[in-house]
Amino acid sequence: xxxxNFLFIFIFILFLLNTCAKPPEIQPSNGLPQxxxxxxxxxxxxxxxxxxxxxxxxxxxVVSFVGLKNENGQAIEVENHNKxxxxxxxxxxxxxxxxxxxxxxxxxxxxxxINAYTTIPLQxxxxxxxxxxxxxxxxxxxxxxxxxxxxxxxxPYKHYxxxxxxxYLTKELAxxxxxxGIYLYSNLGAGLLGxxxxxxxxxxxxxxxxxxxxxxxxxxNSTTDRxxxxxxxxxxxxxxxxxxxxxxxxVLVGAxxxxxxxxxxxxxxxxxxxAADSTLALTRKSTHTVDHISDVxxxxxxxxxxxxxxxxxxxxxxxxxTSAMILDVEKENGLIILSNVSAYSNQSPLIDDWAxxxxxxIETQK
Numbered sequence: 001x002x003x004x005n006f007l008f009i010f011i012f013i014l015f016l017l018n019t020c021a022k023p024p025e026i027q028p029s030n031g032l033p034q035x036x037x038x039x040x041x042x043x044x045x046x047x048x049x050x051x052x053x054x055x056x057x058x059x060x061x062v063v064s065f066v067g068l069k070n071e072n073g074q075a076i077e078v079e080n081h082n083k084x085x086x087x088x089x090x091x092x093x094x095x096x097x098x099x100x101x102x103x104x105x106x107x108x109x110x111x112x113x114i115n116a117y118t119t120i121p122l123q124x125x126x127x128x129x130x131x132x133x134x135x136x137x138x139x140x141x142x143x144x145x146x147x148x149x150x151x152x153x154x155x156p157y158k159h160y161x162x163x164x165x166x167x168y169l170t171k172e173l174a175x176x177x178x179x180x181g182i183y184l185y186s187n188l189g190a191g192l193l194g195x196x197x198x199x200x201x202x203x204x205x206x207x208x209x210x211x212x213x214x215x216x217x218x219x220x221n222s223t224t225d226r227x228x229x230x231x232x233x234x235x236x237x238x239x240x241x242x243x244x245x246x247x248x249x250x251v252l253v254g255a256x257x258x259x260x261x262x263x264x265x266x267x268x269x270x271x272x273x274x275a276a277d278s279t280l281a282l283t284r285k286s287t288h289t290v291d292h293i294s295d296v297x298x299x300x301x302x303x304x305x306x307x308x309x310x311x312x313x314x315x316x317x318x319x320x321x322t323s324a325m326i327l328d329v330e331k332e333n334g335l336i337i338l339s340n341v342s343a344y345s346n347q348s349p350l351i352d353d354w355a356x357x358x359x360x361x362i363e364t365q366k
Contacts (some may be wrong), residue, residue, distance in 0.1 A: 008253060031128035036361070037066055041075040044068045045353075047347060048241025051340060052234055054080045054260035058324045058327075058334035061273060063266045081263045084221050084229045085338040086236060086246060087323045088256045088316025090265075093283065095254040096134045096299030098197050098208055100282040106202065108285070110134075110298075114192075117200055120166050132180060133193040135288045135296040137179035140189040144168040154319070158248040163197065165251050183290045187255040189297075189346045194254015215273050215350050217266035224249075224257040234257070236320015239345035244320040257315060265325060271335040272312075272327055284312055284329065314344050315352055317343030324355035328363065335359045 014225055044051065057138050067080035108117065110131035115122060122128070132138035146168050146192045147160050156254040169192075178184055198205045206224045214222045221229055226246055249257040272280050284304055286295040295302040303311040309328050316323040322341040327334045335358050 001026055011161050029103050033114055035360075037118075038079065038178045040066070040068055040354075041077070044075040045073070046068050047174050047341060048237055048239070049073065049128050050193060051237060052080055052083075052349065053076065054083060054085065054234075054262045054336075054359070056081065056254075056266040056269075056334070056336035057358065057362060058269050058332065061332040063260060063270070065266075080137070080234065081266075082221060083263050084232045084259045084261050085323065086256075086316070086318045086321040087232050087258050087260050087265070087338065088122065088154075088201045088318045088321060088343070089187070089190075089314040090260075090314045090323055090325055091254065091256045091258040093299035094209060094213055094258060094324075095190055095194045095197070095202060095315050096283050096297075097213055099130060099289060100279045100298055101212055102197065102200065104279055104283065104351060109366075116197055117196060120169050122169055122173055123171060124175055124177075126177055128180070131287050131298070132192065133186075133189040133196075133290075134298040136183055136185050137188060137288050137296075138186065138272075139182065139184065140177045140186045141178070141184070142188065145176055154245045155247055156319075157252055162195075162251050162254060165192070175306050183288060183296065187252065191237055191252025191255035193248070195251055197254070202349060205257075209258070212262075217264075217267045219260065219267055222258060222260040222264045223257070225254055226259060229259055232261070234340050236342065237340045238303070238320065240340050240348075244342065246320065247318045256318060262338055263276045265332070265336045265338075269325070269336065271329055272329055273332045282365065307363065310361065313355075315355070317348060319343060322348045322351045324351050326355055326359045328359075331360045331363070333359070335362060 017287060047070055049070055049072055051070045055066045057064045065081035067078040069076050080202060103110055111129050113127050113129050128138045131134055146164055149229045192203050201208055219230060223229055238244045250339055272278055283298040284300055288296045291295060293304050300312040300314060303313055312327040314325055318338055320342055322338045322339050322343060337351055337355050339351055342352060
């Protein structure tokens with residue numbers, strides 16, 4: 001083999017490796033069926049002025065986007081798939097993705113007790129494993145007892161830092177800890193998981209997200225640092241339509257501190273359809289059975305449909321935003337909704353209803 005042929009083959013192999021390493025690109029279709037858009041537009045007028053919805057639909061691996069807005073009493077279509085919203089508790093899926101990577105790198109095991117990975121002594125020598133934090137079976141309450149998150153607080157987590165978390169774990173945890181193995185949704189548990197991962201890796205949570213997840217899947221508008229995406233940020237609203245401050249989750253950022261766009265989350269959805277992505281596959285593996293129709297993976301709720309389909313779901317709610325995400329990996333279908341509808345609004349649960357209804361339509365469409 002001469003030098004030219006060898007060089008050609010070497011360059012070709014590098015090209016193949018580089019191509020395989022790239023996440024799937026989004027090539028949006030022409031959008032949702034117009035009758036579907038028209039039906040959604042009618043619903044938009046029930047929400048306050050300046051309410052926006054950014055919707056991403058994935059059908060057979062093809063992405064469509066539609067943006068809706070109430071503009072002074074008129075329901076209009078807008079282009080907002082690259083605008084950023086707080087995604088709230090969908091963040092937990094990303095925290096669990098970081099955990100899955102640590103497991104696959106043999107830095108820890110899911111069943112390992114966190115006690116061996118932190119210098120914080122848990123009150124009463126309580127034992128909690130990493131998997132219990134990720135699937136909400138640790139017995140930890142929804143929030144620590146030494147945080148004040150009343151509805152009137154504009155930014156309720158901002159001043160809850162490492163000292164407050166340490167104080168809770170060392171002095172108050174035993175009075176709150178419930179029975180391990182029982183599903184009890186816990187923002188505290190997910191926030192603690194993000195904190196521990198950051199400590200183990202000796203890197204800020206934001207840096208880990210950027211280097212380990214966002215850069216890998218080309219999620220360029222995703223972050224926990226608002227200053228990076230300020231120009232594209234859609235302002236959060238309260239139930240009356242007034243702008244509200246964004247939330248800073250401080251030490252509990254792993255429970256709900258990410259801002260993202262439907263475009264970025266669609267890239268994340270498509271990555272889940274790649275069989276070779278062992279990290280994402282691990283997050284979807286069932287780790288606990290809640291009841292006859294739902295399990296929990298690492299972060300994901302796993303819904304067993306009557307049709308036989310398996311949906312992976314998470315939603316999110318903060319003071320100015322409500323979100324939902326559902327995936328059907330086998331059929332390469334998905335649904336993402338981001339909005340600036342307040343978690344405190346009576347209309348917030350409608351976002352989950354939309355998500356389920358749209359996902360059912362995706363499932364039945366030819």
